[in-house]
Amino acid sequence: GGRSSLFAPQPMEFEKIMTFTMPPKALEEHYGPGWQVPRACNYIESLSRCRNRCQVLRVLPWDPTALQRPMPHVLPWEEFRSDIRQYRIRYAKAMADEESEVPPKPLDLYKIESKPMVLFQAAEICKNEGSERLKNGNAPGALDKYDEGLYIMDKCKEVLVTWRLIFRQIHADKAEQNRKDRGLRFADLVEPDMPREFRTDEAEERSMRLALLLNAAHAGLQMEKWDLVESRASLALDMDPKNLKALYRRGTARLLAGHQDTAKADFWSMVRVSNFESKDAISQLLKLMPNEEVQRQMRILKAAMDKKSKLGALLIEMEVDERVPLQDERYQRYMADCEQRKVDGQREITFDDWVRQYEWRYDAEQRAQARKAWPECFSHMGAAPLPIEGWEVDYLTHKEIDKIMYHRESSALAARKRGREGPVSTETVAELAPRCGFQCKLEVDKEDESLLRDAVVQRGYHYWW
Numbered sequence: 438g439g440r441s442s443l444f445a446p447q448p449m450e451f452e453k454i455m456t457f458t459m460p461p462k463a464l465e466e467h468y469g470p471g472w473q474v475p476r477a478c479n480y481i482e483s484l485s486r487c488r489n490r491c492q493v494l495r496v497l498p499w500d501p502t503a504l505q506r507p508m509p510h511v512l513p514w515e516e517f518r519s520d521i522r523q524y525r526i527r528y529a530k531a532m533a534d535e536e537s538e539v540p541p542k543p544l545d546l547y548k549i550e551s552k553p554m555v556l557f558q559a560a561e562i563c564k565n566e567g568s569e570r571l572k573n574g575n576a577p578g579a580l581d582k583y584d585e586g587l588y589i590m591d592k593c594k595e596v597l598v599t600w601r602l603i604f605r606q607i608h609a610d611k612a613e614q615n616r617k618d619r620g621l622r623f624a625d626l627v628e629p630d631m632p633r634e635f636r637t638d639e640a641e642e643r644s645m646r647l648a649l650l651l652n653a654a655h656a657g658l659q660m661e662k663w664d665l666v667e668s669r670a671s672l673a674l675d676m677d678p679k680n681l682k683a684l685y686r687r688g689t690a691r692l693l694a695g696h697q698d699t700a701k702a703d704f705w706s707m708v709r710v711s712n713f714e715s716k717d718a719i720s721q722l723l724k725l726m727p728n729e730e731v732q733r734q735m736r737i738l739k740a741a742m743d744k745k746s747k748l749g750a751l752l753i754e755m756e757v758d759e760r761v762p763l764q765d766e767r768y769q770r771y772m773a774d775c776e777q778r779k780v781d782g783q784r785e786i787t788f789d790d791w792v793r794q795y796e797w798r799y800d801a802e803q804r805a806q807a808r809k810a811w812p813e814c815f816s817h818m819g820a821a822p823l824p825i826e827g828w829e830v831d832y833l834t835h836k837e838i839d840k841i842m843y844h845r846e847s848s849a850l851a852a853r854k855r856g857r858e859g860p861v862s863t864e865t866v867a868e869l870a871p872r873c874g875f876q877c878k879l880e881v882d883k884e885d886e887s888l889l890r891d892a893v894v895q896r897g898y899h900y901w902w
Contacts, residue, residue: 553596556592556593556596557638559589564586564649576659580660583656587646590646593638600635608626608628612628643676650672654673663694666689684710685703688718692721697725771791
């Protein structure tokens, strides 16, 4: 008596689907005899030896005569953990020669996780979480966070190095194309400086890595792992040899580890870097050495630093030898001529022979003198050699401009001197000598006179002629 309506309950039948089970003979032919039997009594080892999903799931074929197989005995936790440890050791030994457990993926510079800004933010989060854990007394957790931040900085460095190589390759391609367009033998396009944002990322990566290394060394001090502190602090000192925190933490770790000599070296380095103002280093040295010995070593160190600073100031104040760039320029010209001679199939010549035979071609004045010996038009002697090149015109023009500017500056200086000191006296040297105290007469031989003329008169100083 059910009603036939839209919402009335209707009789329902489940769809019958035939299930197929592979016969045991086919499984045996495919997988071999005894495929369903575990290879070992140990459950973990039986799983590790499985070669197919049937063995893993322990699926048995449909067989009404099949008997129930008991599961292996459950191991206690201690035995299970020891077995797992042995399997891990065997796995690590098996993977020792492999570069990584999974195939390394190529670096994709255009993904979001490869952006330096994102990597810096992730490293900053790791640094802040590590500092919070260190403040709460969880030094191992803090060290884990600092190491995670260092791993992120390693990837950031890889990204920056890859971009640097890309910039270099772009410049090399541009230089090669420029060389081909201009028809040159060698490329001379100057590589531009890196973008400002790239340099900023490099500096930020360096500062972030240094901060993470210093914090990791601090966490290692709280954990009393002296080798870890020394390794992290040494890495920080490789980046910044004058970092006082790294020197102090490494010295403290070496001292607590029983290495007093190396600890003293770190504390003395702190004293030298801080210009004898590090109280922490001096207090540690007073614990390790007598007061008189510390004072004596400080006096020796101060004397050595003063001597070094004076020598540095002397080297800085020395005039730059102008002959060095001139010699470099001459050698570059010689090498360029050697390359051209090699292309032309001519024999090689020494630098001295090149100076005697060919260097005059790079002097505008000597080129002009050589042209005077030849007529301006064709004759029986041939055409005039060494045509006037663009660099000669520029050289002569700048030389005349320098001469005019020199005379103008000399006249202006002379006018200022006359305005400051008054008109020049018309008295002779003989009249001024008795009043000025100048009574001796300059007497030189011919050799000294020639030396004076070469060294003094050519510079514009006319002392006595």
